[in-house]
Amino acid sequence: MSKSTGCCQGFLHYVFDYETPKTLIIPSIRVGFVFRFTQFLVLLYVVGYVCVVQKAYQETDSVISTVTTKVKGFAFTNISDMEPRFWDVVDYNIPPQGDGSFFVLTNVVMTPGQTQSRCAELPNPSTTCVDDCDCVEGYNDPRGNGTPQSQIHPHTPTPTCPSESRPLLAEAENFTVLIKNSITYPKFNFHKRNILSHINSTYLKRCEFNRKTDPDCPIFRLKHIVSEAGEDFQDMAVKGGVLGILIDWSCDLDWWARKCYPKYTFHRLDNKHPVNNVAPGYNFRFAKYYRTAEGEEVRTLIKAYGIRFDVIVFGTAGKFGIVPTIVNLGAALSFLSLVSEDVCCSDWFMLTCMKKRDLYSRQKSTYLVEESEVESVRHVLSYFAF
Numbered sequence: 001m002s003k004s005t006g007c008c009q010g011f012l013h014y015v016f017d018y019e020t021p022k023t024l025i026i027p028s029i030r031v032g033f034v035f036r037f038t039q040f041l042v043l044l045y046v047v048g049y050v051c052v053v054q055k056a057y058q059e060t061d062s063v064i065s066t067v068t069t070k071v072k073g074f075a076f077t078n079i080s081d082m083e084p085r086f087w088d089v090v091d092y093n094i095p096p097q098g099d100g101s102f103f104v105l106t107n108v109v110m111t112p113g114q115t116q117s118r119c120a121e122l123p124n125p126s127t128t129c130v131d132d133c134d135c136v137e138g139y140n141d142p143r144g145n146g147t148p149q150s151q152i153h154p155h156t157p158t159p160t161c162p163s164e165s166r167p168l169l170a171e172a173e174n175f176t177v178l179i180k181n182s183i184t185y186p187k188f189n190f191h192k193r194n195i196l197s198h199i200n201s202t203y204l205k206r207c208e209f210n211r212k213t214d215p216d217c218p219i220f221r222l223k224h225i226v227s228e229a230g231e232d233f234q235d236m237a238v239k240g241g242v243l244g245i246l247i248d249w250s251c252d253l254d255w256w257a258r259k260c261y262p263k264y265t266f267h268r269l270d271n272k273h274p275v276n277n278v279a280p281g282y283n284f285r286f287a288k289y290y291r292t293a294e295g296e297e298v299r300t301l302i303k304a305y306g307i308r309f310d311v312i313v314f315g316t317a318g319k320f321g322i323v324p325t326i327v328n329l330g331a332a333l334s335f336l337s338l339v340s341e342d343v344c345c346s347d348w349f350m351l352t353c354m355k356k357r358d359l360y361s362r363q364k365s366t367y368l369v370e371e372s373e374v375e376s377v378r379h380v381l382s383y384f385a386f
Contacts, residue, residue, distance in 0.1 A: 028354070046332040055252070056328040058318030061187035063249050065313035067100045073175030077168055087169060094286070094304065100311045104175060104222065106237035107167040107305035114287075114299045167237035167305070173223035176208070177309070180218065181262065183249050185317040190253060194218050194262045209264070216261070220245075225309070229266040239281030240305040242270040249315030260317070269310060282308055 050056045071093045078084040092105035181194040195204075196216055207217035209224070226233040229243055236243075244267045251260035270282065283306075287299040 030354075042332075042335045046328075046335060050328060050332070055318050057320060057325040058252075058254070059187070059321035059324060060316050060318050061185045063183050063185060063313065063315040063317070065181060065183045065247075065249070067311045067313060068180045069102045069309075069311065070178045070180075071102060071104060071175055072178070073172070075169045075171035092169060092172065092175075092306070094306075100313075101308060102177065103306055103308045104172055105304050105306040106169050106172050106240065108169075109303040109305075111301040111303075114301050115296060167234065170234060170237070172237060173221075173226075173233040175222045176219050177222065178204075178219050179245065179247075179311060181247055181311070181313060183313065183315070185251075185253070188253055188317060188319050190251075190260070190317065192249075192260055194247065196261070211264075215264075220264075222307070225266050226307070229268050231268055236268075236281075236307060238305070240283050240307055241268060241272070241281050242308045242310065243267070244269045245309055245311045247311065247313045247315075249313065249317075251315065251317040253317050253319040281305060 071089055073089070075087045075092075076084070077087065087105075094103050094105060179194065182191070183193075184191045195218055199207075199216065199218075203217075204219065207214055207219060209215070209217045209220045211228075223233045225245065226236055226243060231241075231243075246265045246267065248263040248265070249260065250263075252258070253260065272280070283303060285301060285303050287301050289297060289299045291297055
């Protein structure tokens with residue numbers, strides 16, 4: 001037989017030799033314990049984690065939500081820079097309507113009696129003029145307050161900033177907000193509101209959200225919201241900020257566990273860095289216009305500081321489905337089949353750690369030899385014996 005023919009036959013044996021499982025019963029309690037313990041771990045993973053924790057037998061759907069809010073409360077201010085006045089929801093809730101968010105005014109800088117006239121720009125290196133030639137005609141500074149007029153005007157001091165210790169509307173911490181939230185899971189045709197079925201008008205007039213005593217009430221006191229977010233309301237109200245009201249609608253819609261209630265959590269969303277505190281908080285400007293008896297248009301400029309509350313709704317619902325059940329059941333059976341294969345740790349333990357591992361290894365794999373090949377082998381052995 002030539003060398004090339006032998007190589008060709010070896011290749012054909014490598015490609016086309018058939019391997020079939022062989023049952024080898026080993027009377028060893030230690031190996032049997034490893035085998036059963038491995039089966040137990042696989043079953044524990046499939047039943048305990050996949051089925052119970054992950055609920056892999058369920059179909060899932062994401063929530064679709066809508067939110068409306070209504071703030072209530074009033075405050076009284078009496079300081080030297082402005083007339084005594086009451087502030088109601090029209091004054092501090094700006095704008096009145098929001099898409100999943102609302103703003104509550106907590107501090108303010110008011111500049112009354114502004115008119116359009118010629119005045120000095122705020123002094124800085126780009127606006128300081130020595131004479132009229134320093135004014136470039138037609139140039140508009142995007143950060144300025146008007147168009148250069150080529151005339152020198154003395155600078156008028158600007159209003160002072162808000163107090164660094166106490167906000168103007170300190171009483172805002174006692175304001176309340178009613179959050180009305182409706183959700184739907186279209187795949188399961190499931191609809192619900194955070195105003196639950198047992199809540200009526202009488203209950204809404206007297207309830208207030210408390211995580212321990214009244215977790216179903218949809219009316220929240222602003223001080224408690226900020227406090228649960230780990231902040232102090234009076235400190236946050238001076239410069240303002242952004243705070244998130246998170247509503248979790250993760251639900252199990254199977255008939256044996258049909259519970260679907262909102263879970264509320266609160267977090268501050270804007271960056272509060274102890275060192276990098278450039279432009280902290282949240283503020284914006286708006287104006288109120290009116291006309292004098294002489295017909296001149298005058299405005300009161302208001303720089304508003306406050307807290308913006310963003311209502312963020314999220315959640316996933318699950319319900320029994322035959323397709324994910326079959327898929328995950330097949331995956332579980334495949335895991336169990338690995339316990340009986342060569343890659344199982346019980347086989348590794350048997351062939352590596354046992355005293356009789358050489359005997360087990362010889363019995364584990366057997367190469368089938370044809371009768372003609374056996375006779376030729378015997379003939380060769382008898383030849384070398386003589």
